[in-house]
Amino acid sequence: MTARVAPTQSPPLGLIAPFFLAAPLGLVAAGLLLANAGHLSFQAINLPRNVAITHAVVLGWITTTMMGALYQMAPAVLSGRLWSERLARVQFVIHVLSVSFFVWSAWQWDVPLMGIAGSGIFVSLVLFMANAGVAVARARSRSVPRAAAALGLAWLAIAGGLGLTWVGTLEHLWFPITMGRLSAHAHVGLVGWLGITLMGLSYQLVPMFNVVTRVRPRFGTPVLIIMSLALTTFAAVVATDPGPAVRLPLALLLAVAPLLWGVDVVRLLLGRSKRRLDIQGHSMLVALVWLVLAVLLGAGAALGTPFTPGDESARWLLAYAAAGIGGWLGSALIGNSFKILPFLIWYHRYRPRVGLEAVPVVSDIYSERLATVALAGVSLAVATVAVSALVGSVPALQAGGALLVVGGLLHLVGLVHMFLPKHASRAPQPALSKRITV
Amino acid sequence: MELDNRGLQPPEPMVRILAALKDLADGDELFAHMDREPMLLYPELERRGFTWDFAEGADGYSLTVRRASE
Numbered sequence: 418m419t420a421r422v423a424p425t426q427s428p429p430l431g432l433i434a435p436f437f438l439a440a441p442l443g444l445v446a447a448g449l450l451l452a453n454a455g456h457l458s459f460q461a462i463n464l465p466r467n468v469a470i471t472h473a474v475v476l477g478w479i480t481t482t483m484m485g486a487l488y489q490m491a492p493a494v495l496s497g498r499l500w501s502e503r504l505a506r507v508q509f510v511i512h513v514l515s516v517s518f519f520v521w522s523a524w525q526w527d528v529p530l531m532g533i534a535g536s537g538i539f540v541s542l543v544l545f546m547a548n549a550g551v552a553v554a555r556a557r558s559r560s561v562p563r564a565a566a567a568l569g570l571a572w573l574a575i576a577g578g579l580g581l582t583w584v585g586t587l588e589h590l591w592f593p594i595t596m597g598r599l600s601a602h603a604h605v606g607l608v609g610w611l612g613i614t615l616m617g618l619s620y621q622l623v624p625m626f627n628v629v630t631r632v633r634p635r636f637g638t639p640v641l642i643i644m645s646l647a648l649t650t651f652a653a654v655v656a657t658d659p660g661p662a663v664r665l666p667l668a669l670l671l672a673v674a675p676l677l678w679g680v681d682v683v684r685l686l687l688g689r690s691k692r693r694l695d696i697q698g699h700s701m702l703v704a705l706v707w708l709v710l711a712v713l714l715g716a717g718a719a720l721g722t723p724f725t726p727g728d729e730s731a732r733w734l735l736a737y738a739a740a741g742i743g744g745w746l747g748s749a750l751i752g753n754s755f756k757i758l759p760f761l762i763w764y765h766r767y768r769p770r771v772g773l774e775a776v777p778v779v780s781d782i783y784s785e786r787l788a789t790v791a792l793a794g795v796s797l798a799v800a801t802v803a804v805s806a807l808v809g810s811v812p813a814l815q816a817g818g819a820l821l822v823v824g825g826l827l828h829l830v831g832l833v834h835m836f837l838p839k840h841a842s843r844a845p846q847p848a849l850s851k852r853i854t855v
Numbered sequence: 856m857e858l859d860n861r862g863l864q865p866p867e868p869m870v871r872i873l874a875a876l877k878d879l880a881d882g883d884e885l886f887a888h889m890d891r892e893p894m895l896l897y898p899e900l901e902r903r904g905f906t907w908d909f910a911e912g913a914d915g916y917s918l919t920v921r922r923a924s925e
Contacts, residue, residue, distance in 0.1 A: 768899055771873040772873040
């Protein structure tokens, strides 16, 4: 079978890079807020500072990075052209301004301003979904990454709609925002948009960057199907605020697909041809450890008391959120950002010179040491936040916040370092094996 | 010319192909065994004046590159 493909251009570096470079500032902002947290943070997950911190991390750090990654991967890996590069640049500005404004207004609990900022976020999400959605729809062939991207965008639409509705009801009092409805919104966004997209794209990135040729994933399509069905069930039922006897099975149901994905990731990494793991491989293993912890903490959160004592009900939830968001999603994000962005820089700066002169390779673009320090720094910060929440220590929680600031800055420094001029570390390798003249 | 680009992480296959094309004589073809379709290589091949065919066979994927004037 012969396939002739029209050339697909990788989006410009100036389009993608701002997403990656702006994102760590979300983690820094969250850390600053957490470093000044008080005992109130343990009392309810939906208090202003906690809402601001959560959205700084989820919308600021992780979603912004994921947007840049999807804008890059849809054309480069799925061969689907974006609808408009100019639109993506505009969407970036709207996104950064709206998220920043929302985090600030949530911290101040200025509901009318939260509504305005939330509307701006919703506009940003709609523009992103339209642009990335067109690229995914244009993708040439069916694949797990393509299906995951499509599903992720669908869940993003639902999460965004729920979020805007919740902000609207805060102002207009349409109906009560119960803990169950908050949980539905949070999980739709975190597991539906971010989790499904991450898991699906990793089925491309892990084999590609670890040179896996002898092992095939077993659970790619089942992960997406099970995750979507489980999340639909979870969100619909948990929004009715059921008791622990219903919440626990829901939590365990939600864990099935990510754990199957984890099994696949381990198999792929064990079956790699590349001898040594680099930052991406290490980050995926760290992410898996955090995933298991998040599943356990999520089960505890679902049970409620004694894990979520009445006067400090947010403690276990904070630990669960830290493990799932910062640990699972965040670790995987860090590792893959040190692969996606260096490749993009190499492609635009050095590809035209290949074969004409000695050029750096991708591993020359980024510092493995800086990347490892960033991963370690964020992991330490997340662990500190999680443990401090479990034991109910405000000083430790504040220390965790300070460590998040450091971790975010380390991530940013590692990314900025990629843009410094680089030199070829080795001479061009001879490539010919034999000559055949037609 | 024949290359075995299997077992390489990106962009090593692209680098090897582009480096090899520097020595490709008129009338010659470069045949490369691949793990996946090199989407981002195609614009560079087009820019340098080459055409290509990508195929999936019993042994996996292959890319054949030749000068566009042929």
